[in-house]
Amino acid sequence: MKEIILIAIAAVFVENFVLSKFLGICPFLGVSKKTSTAVGMGGAIVFVITISSVVTWSVNEYLLKPYELIYLQTIVFILVIAALVQLVETVLKKFMPALYRALGIYLPLITTNCAVLGSALLIAEREYTLLNAVVFGFSSAVGFTLALLLFSGVRERIETNDVPMAFRGLPITLIAAALVSVAFIGFQGLFGI
Amino acid sequence: MVLIPVAIVSGMGLIFGLILSYVSTKFEVKVDDRIEKVREALPGANCGACGFTGCDNYAEAIVNGSEINLCPVGGPDLVTRLSDIMGVEAKTGEKMVARVMCNGSWDKVTIKFDYDGIIDCRSASTMAGGPSSCVYGCVGMGSCKKVCAFDAIIVEDGLARIDEKKCSGCGKCVAECPKMIIKMIPSKSEYSVACSNQEKGAVSRKNCKVACIACKKCVKECPKEAISIIDMHAVIDTSKCDNCGACIKVCPTSAIMKYTGHI
Incomplete structure (x- = not known):
């Protein structure tokens, strides 16, 4: 139990995908303009990463390892993730068309989102058990959502502020991202992880 | 044993493909x-x-x-x-076209100065009302031509003219013109006073050879009483006009024009 809690906390704060490992920067900058879309994107990411960690773990454990096909990990994981994203897209289009439109191009982009692939590869590399893998996948996605949410709050405030001409748009966004990232360094070494 | 990885990857692809095709038919979104x-x-x-x-x-x-x-x-x-x-009825709207209420090309007005700035009517008209001697007339920089999606406007000799066969009546040029001299007119109405100046007759006559000098000859001539003088120039009420053409014969400055559609 202690191990699971540690994995979860580490994945959310210490090894935050966006702010410590710098994975999935594209949606981090792309979807963080509004809190509502950030929540939607976060939800999609949580769903995809959690399911993909189960599927990729099983594929890795029962298909790749017995046949010594570890070198195929990347391409097989990409296959799994792409199919999952397609599935999520179809389901969202049917049941939540508003969210589907709000996510727009970023939903298909999860296919090539390195946070999703990164979590699958990290799970394989660390040789987690299935339970640990699911917890790790879920909490790293929650960490991603947390970063996205925090940052969208920051960006919404920047929007109403008087930013110097030269910094308007992307420059101030990147500076703010760096500062939020610095804040997360504070979690480094928490519980000796 | 190179076949095992091939079988595994292609097998997974097949399974995912089957699942996806099933889901996409099951959750199909019906678009009207x-x-x-x-x-x-x-x-x-x-x-x-x-x-x-x-x-x-x-x-x-x-x-x-x-x-x-x-x-x-x-x-x-x-x-x-x-x-x-x-399967619903709707009354068809009258076909409207845009018409430039100015005929002051460069040979008819005096050029006050050589304009050398950005080729844009708004920009040119901020400088002493534009290079033309008539500050109410067409600036001739072609801002309307730029917004026209139907290629219906040509600008020649500092005057924009509209091909009413091509004009779709979207009204983009009306909104664009800084002098506000483009008006929406029913396409069936053939006669218009191609002038928008608001000066007294003597001044406008000096500024432009084809200006309306508000002499009221057409007002008196019109059998339908469709013409009135508004802001020092004649305006034809298109709802009353029956295209008889009496006004064009009496106009001393040829400010009234017959529009036949094609330029």
Whole structure:
């Protein structure tokens, strides 16, 4: 139990995908303009990463390892993730068309989102058990959502502020991202992880 | 044993493909096929004259119960086709065209100075009202031509003219003109006073050879009493005018023009 809690906390704060490992920067900058879309994107990411960690773990454990096909990990994981994203897209289009439109191009982009692939590869590399893998996948996605949410709050405030001409748009966004990232360094070494 | 990885990867691809195709038929989103039909009937200019952000959105709005006669580009033909698709009646709107209420090309006005700035009517008119001696007339930098999606405007000798056969009546040029001399006119009305100046007759006569000098000859001549002097120039009320052409014969400055459609 202690191990699971540690994995979860580490994945959310210490090894935050966006702010410590710098994975999935594209949606981090792309979807963080509004809190509502950030929540939607976060939800999609949580769903995809959690399911993909189960599927990729099983594929890795029962298909790749017995046949010594570890070198195929990347391409097989990409296959799994792409199919999952397609599935999520179809389901969202049917049941939540508003969210589907709000996510727009970023939903298909999860296919090539390195946070999703990164979590699958990290799970394989660390040789987690299935339970640990699911917890790790879920909490790293929650960490991603947390970063996205925090940052969208920051960006919404920047929007109403008087930013110097030269910094308007992307420059101030990147500076703010760096500062939020610095804040997360504070979690480094928490519980000796 | 190179076949095992091949089998595994292609097998996974097959399974995922089957699952996805099943899910996509199961969760298929039914789109009203009338949207597609309406969208095809619409001109596809995406000019926004209907009040929606584009033909796609207007097609959706029509199917959801919006008026079908909002598109000025398609005209009466489109309304008949749309009413066939939607099964609703709608009165066809009158075909409107844009008309430049000025005939002051460079040979008719005096050029005050050589304008050497940005080729844009708004920019040129900020400088002493533009290079033309008449500050109410066409600036001739072609801002209207730039916004016209139908290639209906030509600018020659500092005067914009509109090919009314090509004009769809979207009204983009009307909004663009900084001098506000482009007006929407029913295309059936053939005569217009091609002048918008607001100076007294003597001044406007000096500024432009074909200015309306508000002599009121046409006002007296018109059998339908369709002409009145507004802001020091004659204006023809298109709802009363019956295209008799009596006014054009008495105009001393040839400010009244007959528009036959083609330039």
